[in-house]
Structure formats: C-alpha cells, structure tokens
Amino acid sequence: MTVRTRRKATFPPAPEVQQSADSTALLQQSRLPQAWSGHSAWTVLDNHFSAGQRFMAVWRAWRDDPQRPTMLHYVGHISPVDYVRHFGAAPEANRSNAEDTPKYLELHSAAAARAPGIHRILLEEGQVSLTLCIGDSHAFLSDHRLFANTLWFDANGLPWDKWTAKALARICTRGATLVARLPAAPNAAWLHEAGFVETASDAGGETLRATFNPTWPLGAKEPPASSNAAHPRQCCVIGAGLSGASVAHALARRGWQVQVLEEAAHAAAGASGLPVGLVVPHISADDSPRSRLSRTGARLMLQHAHALLAHGAHWGLSGVHEHRLGDGPDRMHTQAGWIQPGDLVKAWLTHDRVHVHYGAKVHHVTRTGDTWTLTDAAGSLLCRADAVVFANAYGARRLLEAPDMEAHRATTLPLTLGDLQAVHGTATLGHLPDQASLEPAWAIPHNGHGCFIARPGSGRMWLAGSSFEPDAAPTEESLHAHHLAPIDTQHAANLQRLTQLLPDVAHAVRPQFEDESVTNWSGTRCVTHDRLPLAGPVDAEGHNGLWMHVGMGARGLTFSALGAELIAARIGHEPWPVETSLARSMDAQRLRKRRAPRQVESDSD
Numbered sequence: 390m391t392v393r394t395r396r397k398a399t400f401p402p403a404p405e406v407q408q409s410a411d412s413t414a415l416l417q418q419s420r421l422p423q424a425w426s427g428h429s430a431w432t433v434l435d436n437h438f439s440a441g442q443r444f445m446a447v448w449r450a451w452r453d454d455p456q457r458p459t460m461l462h463y464v465g466h467i468s469p470v471d472y473v474r475h476f477g478a479a480p481e482a483n484r485s486n487a488e489d490t491p492k493y494l495e496l497h498s499a500a501a502a503r504a505p506g507i508h509r510i511l512l513e514e515g516q517v518s519l520t521l522c523i524g525d526s527h528a529f530l531s532d533h534r535l536f537a538n539t540l541w542f543d544a545n546g547l548p549w550d551k552w553t554a555k556a557l558a559r560i561c562t563r564g565a566t567l568v569a570r571l572p573a574a575p576n577a578a579w580l581h582e583a584g585f586v587e588t589a590s591d592a593g594g595e596t597l598r599a600t601f602n603p604t605w606p607l608g609a610k611e612p613p614a615s616s617n618a619a620h621p622r623q624c625c626v627i628g629a630g631l632s633g634a635s636v637a638h639a640l641a642r643r644g645w646q647v648q649v650l651e652e653a654a655h656a657a658a659g660a661s662g663l664p665v666g667l668v669v670p671h672i673s674a675d676d677s678p679r680s681r682l683s684r685t686g687a688r689l690m691l692q693h694a695h696a697l698l699a700h701g702a703h704w705g706l707s708g709v710h711e712h713r714l715g716d717g718p719d720r721m722h723t724q725a726g727w728i729q730p731g732d733l734v735k736a737w738l739t740h741d742r743v744h745v746h747y748g749a750k751v752h753h754v755t756r757t758g759d760t761w762t763l764t765d766a767a768g769s770l771l772c773r774a775d776a777v778v779f780a781n782a783y784g785a786r787r788l789l790e791a792p793d794m795e796a797h798r799a800t801t802l803p804l805t806l807g808d809l810q811a812v813h814g815t816a817t818l819g820h821l822p823d824q825a826s827l828e829p830a831w832a833i834p835h836n837g838h839g840c841f842i843a844r845p846g847s848g849r850m851w852l853a854g855s856s857f858e859p860d861a862a863p864t865e866e867s868l869h870a871h872h873l874a875p876i877d878t879q880h881a882a883n884l885q886r887l888t889q890l891l892p893d894v895a896h897a898v899r900p901q902f903e904d905e906s907v908t909n910w911s912g913t914r915c916v917t918h919d920r921l922p923l924a925g926p927v928d929a930e931g932h933n934g935l936w937m938h939v940g941m942g943a944r945g946l947t948f949s950a951l952g953a954e955l956i957a958a959r960i961g962h963e964p965w966p967v968e969t970s971l972a973r974s975m976d977a978q979r980l981r982k983r984r985a986p987r988q989v990e991s992d993s994d
Contacts (some may be wrong), residue, residue: 412446418568418598419539429644430460432535432964436526437543438465440475441496444653445489448517459644461517463848464535464964466526469505474499500723508685509966510953511692515642520964535964542569551579558583561601569597574894599934616697620645625763627751629738631730631945632662632938633780635953638737643961646985647774649741651752657731658740659782660912661945664818664829665842665852667834668726668946669709678974679921685950685967693950694728697736704728714835714892727842728946754788756797761934776934776960782915783811785939799929804980808918809940816854817883819901830894839886841894856884875911916942918981924952925977931959937977
C-alpha cells in the first residue's frame with residue numbers, strides 16, 4: 390500500500406504589507422496584463438485572498454488596460470478566521486493604494502456578512518466577477534469547476550505534495566501560469582508529473598513559476614480553447630420573464646449577442662408580472678441545499694437590484710420579518726427586501742447586446758451543423774444561434790418533449806419534465822390606511838403563512854397572499870383557460886392567511902375586503918418537485934448548446950439570477966458561483982427519488 394505523505398510549509402506567512410508590495414511583482418511574473426490581451430475572459434485563482442490586496446491590483450490593471458477582456462474572473466480563497474479579521478469589522482482605507490479606497494470600500498461592502506461557502510460578487514456592472522470562497526482552501530481545490538489562466542498558490546499552512554500539484558493541474562487551462570510559494574520539496578518533479586513545464590525559481594528561491602502544458606492529451610478533460618473577443622457568440626433565449634431576462638443579461642455581460650423571443654406583447658407577461666415580491670432566504674433546521682442556495686441567490690439578486698434599480702422606487706433593502714408560527718422564534722432577515730419584478734426584467738433586457746422580439750412564439754427547434762434554428766408555426770425563421778436557453782416556464786415542456794428533440798435531450802429528461810407542475814396564485818392588493826405609516830408592522834415586509842408587503846411610497850399600496858392552486862396535469866389550453874376559484878373566495882383565503890400572520894394589520898384592512906375595494910393579481914408559476922429550479926443543460930453533458938432555466942416557482946426573485954449565473958458559467962467554462970454539490974441540486978438532469986427502481990436514475994439531494 391502506498392502511503393501519501395503531505396508536507397506543510399515551514400516558512401512564516403507573508404505579512405499583509407508584503408503581500409501588497411508583492412502584487413506588482415506577481416502581475417509581472419504572471420505576464421499580466423499582457424497575457425490576457427485578445428481574450429474574451431480571464432480567470433485568476435488566488436488561494437491567499439487575505440484583505441484583497443492582490444485582487445485590488447488585478448482589478449486596477451483590468452480597469453487601466455484598453456485591451457482588457459470582457460470578463461475578469463477572480464477566485465479567492467480565505468479562511469473563516471481571516472474573513473472575520475478582514476471583513477467582519479468596519480472597513481479601512483485600502484492599504485495597498487489610496488486611490489483604490491472607493492473600490493476597496495465597495496468590495497468590503499459586497500463581501501460583508503457572508504457565511505462559509507462560495508459566494509459570487511459582481512463588480513464593474515458585472516464584468517468583474519469575484520468568487521469568494523470562505524473555508525478550507527485545500528477542500529475548495531477538489532470542488533472547483535473552472536479553467537484558471539493564472540494561479541497564485543501559497544502553500545503556507547496547507548498540505549503540499551504531488552497530489553496537491555495534480556489538484557492544481559485539474560483546474561488549469563492549457564498555457565496557464567502558476568506562481569507559487571512552496572516549502573522545500575521535490576517541487577519541480579511533482580509539478581512536471583502533473584503537467585507543468587518551464588519550472589523556474591526566483592533569485593531568492595521563495596517563489597516558483599511554471600506553465601501548465603502537459604505533453605499528453607487530456608481527452609474529455611482538455612480545457613476549451615479561449616474564445617476570441619472580436620467574434621461574439623449568438624444565443625437565443627425563449628421567454629422574457631425573470632428566468633429569460635436574467636440569462637440574457639448574464640450572457641450579454643460576457644459579450645454574447647442575445648436574441649430574446651417572447652410570445653406575449655410585452656416582457657414579464659406571466660408570473661414575473663407580480664406587482665411586488667420578496668427576496669428572502671429560505672430557512673430549514675438542517676440548512677438544506679434549498680436554504681443554502683436561497684441565501685446565495687438572494688444576495689446575488691440584491692446586487693442586481695442595487696446596480697440597476699432605484700432604491701425606494703423599484704426595490705428596497707428593507708429587511709424581512711419571517712414569522713415561524715410555532716416552528717421556532719421569528720427571524721429578521723437583514724439581507725432581504727422587496728423588488729418590483731417587472732422593473733428588474735426591463736432593466737435586464739435593456740442591455741446593448743440584448744434584442745427582444747415580442748409576439749414570437751417558437752414551434753420548432755432544429756439543428757443544422759453547429760447552429761440552432763427556431764421557427765414559428767408557419768415555418769418562418771425567428772432566430773439562428775449557437776446556443777438556445779429554454780426559459781419559458783411550462784412552455785419549455787412542449788418544445789423539449791417534441792419527437793424531433795429526442796436525439797438532443799438526455800434520456801431521463803422526460804421524467805424530469807413530467808415532474809413540472811403549473812401552480813396558479815392570486816394576490817390581494819389594497820390601499821394603505823392613513824395610520825399605516827405610524828404602525829411598526831407596516832414598516833417592513835412580512836413572510837411566513839403567505840406574505841404582506843406595504844409600499845408607503847408612490848401608490849401607497851399593500852399586497853397580501855398568495856393563494857396556491859396546483860394543476861396536476863395542465864395542458865396548453867388549460868394554462869390559458871384555467872378556472873380559478875371565485876375571486877371572492879381567494880380574497881377570503883388571503884385575508885385568513887393575513888389574520889394568522891399579522892392580526893392587527895388584517896383588522897385594519899378588513900373593511901377593504903368587506904366593501905370589495907381590494908383588487909387582485911393572478912398568475913401561473915412553474916414548480917418542480919423539490920421547489921428548486923432546473924438550471925442546466927438539456928443533454929447529459931451540456932455539449933450541444935441547449936440549456937433550460939425553468940421551475941422558479943414562488944422564488945423567482947431569489948433563484949433566477951443565481952441560475953442564470955450558473956448557466957453562463959457552465960456555457961463559458963468559467964468558475965461556478967456555488968459549490969458543485971449545490972449546483973447539482975439545481976441541475977436540469979436531477980430526478981426525484983422514485984419507488985420504481987428502474988426510474989431511479991439520479992438524485993441530487
């Protein structure tokens with residue numbers, strides 16, 4: 390039996406001031422910014438994020454370079470202790486460069502109040518993507534799904550052996566540059582065995598530089614060729630709701646030209662047209678994948694709202710009071726709030742590289758060479774593209790279940806599509822009473838048994854609800870002619886929920902129910918069996934350019950931005966925005982556990 394021994398570095402940790410001073414040297418050793426010229430994207434992995442000085446130096450170099458790539462991805466590892474030390478207190482001026490202080494404060498604000506795990510932070514209108522990994526750096530190496538162009542590895546305090554060298558090689562693109570501080574060991578031999586060549590140390594012997602260029606082919610694991618920024622790829626997105634708009638915006642930020650096909654006459658025509666909704670994490674006793682993903686998704690969505698919408702008018706970081714109603718103490722979510730979904734959808738779709746076509750109903754999707762062609766019922770051309778994203782809720786099932794799509798979908802996908810369910814909901818809306826602004830219960834949104842959102846600004850309205858009416862086997866016709874319960878019955882049900890959630894508020898608005906001055910909003914949601922979206926490839930591996938982003942249910946404001954970021958990352962071979970295990974919980978290929986053994990293909994829970 391071979392015993393694997395791991396060496397740990399014996400040199401003292403580099404002080405923060407030294408790390409700041411070394412940033413320029415690291416850029417030079419990595420041939421940055423020259424190396425990224427002509428590339429559409431560049432990925433840096435730094436396993437010693439510390440206070441972010443190295444990141445700030447790369448960010449500054451990216452901003453100052455007219456030949457910069459469209460996207461800069463930076464993956465930073467930080468231990469929980471260092472995270473609390475650097476981001477758990479009030480921010481200080483950036484110690485590496487005083488001119489960067491505003492950007493450093495922006496970074497600090499975005500990175501604050503994070504739990505252990507992987508977090509996606511978007512800067513520079515989403516073109517600088519920081520993937521902050523709080524936890525065990527060595528464990529992250531085995532969990533990452535990325536192809537790094539530049540790797541900065543500090544072995545201080547970490548296991549270091551040939552197996553770690555191979556773990557670094559697994560996440561490199563061919564031609565990647567490694568700059569590492571390593572303890573005394575047969576480093577050149579270990580790195581060469583992993584595929585690194587041109588190994589050389591600096592004059593002091595503290596830093597080693599190498600290039601990943603193995604002499605053997607990597608087969609299916611061969612890193613993709615870098616795309617050329619001068620030739621943007623084309624994508625067609627079906628659906629202009631939260632799901633479709635979020636994907637369109639995510640790809641457009643990366644340089645794609647995106648055509649959005651919407652069969653309605655305007656955007657957010659379905660469930661995304663809810664007048665106002667909540668962005669709030671899900672809570673569970675076991676901190677389930679759904680809960681962890683909702684935390685990450687909510688923070689990402691709030692970043693989009695902050696960047697694109699007017700605070701107080703179209704969204705608000707109000708916090709949300711969650712009523713546990715006997716399942717434990719109430720919770721106050723500070724990183725939560727309300728958003729008007731239609732305004733966010735419109736903001737996403739206004740990107741220069743996004744073009745929306747209304748009244749365009751897709752009937753056929755066919756493959757010609759490497760290009761997908763989408764046509765309407767008459768056979769007229771709607772769009773040609775390199776990739777297609779189905780983001781049209783339950784309508785995706787009709788297109789993907791078509792016989793001519795059988796060769797392009799995973800064999801298990803019909804089972805997954807069969808689990809999709811259409812759920813109809815009605816929310817009640819009314820006007821704020823005069824005393825509402827004086828009552829604490831009206832100051833913030835509430836969630837629990839239904840929800841209650843008061844908007845004291847323009848319009849002075851409130852929303853309560855909503856009802857939940859599943860349709861076990863809807864058809865295309867029933868989605869347009871579904872017979873909901875009588876509207877007065879649905880209003881009564883919403884009032885009953887509100888009475889349980891906020892008795893005093895329910896008492897104050899009851900007269901509006903009684904005099905029938907309340908109004909309603911109704912919509913149909915597409916729901917999966919585990920209340921997590923399907924965000925992934927239509928085929929088994931994601932090789933043919935077909936993707937889907939459906940099944941948001943009642944949490945489209947929480948999950949849509951995260952699902953879009955995951956799909957864009959997988960299409961572009963970028964760092965994934967969450968841990969691999971969590972990404973599997975959103976994958977389009979997952980199936981529910983079934984009693985019939987032959988049907989148990991996979992399960993992500």
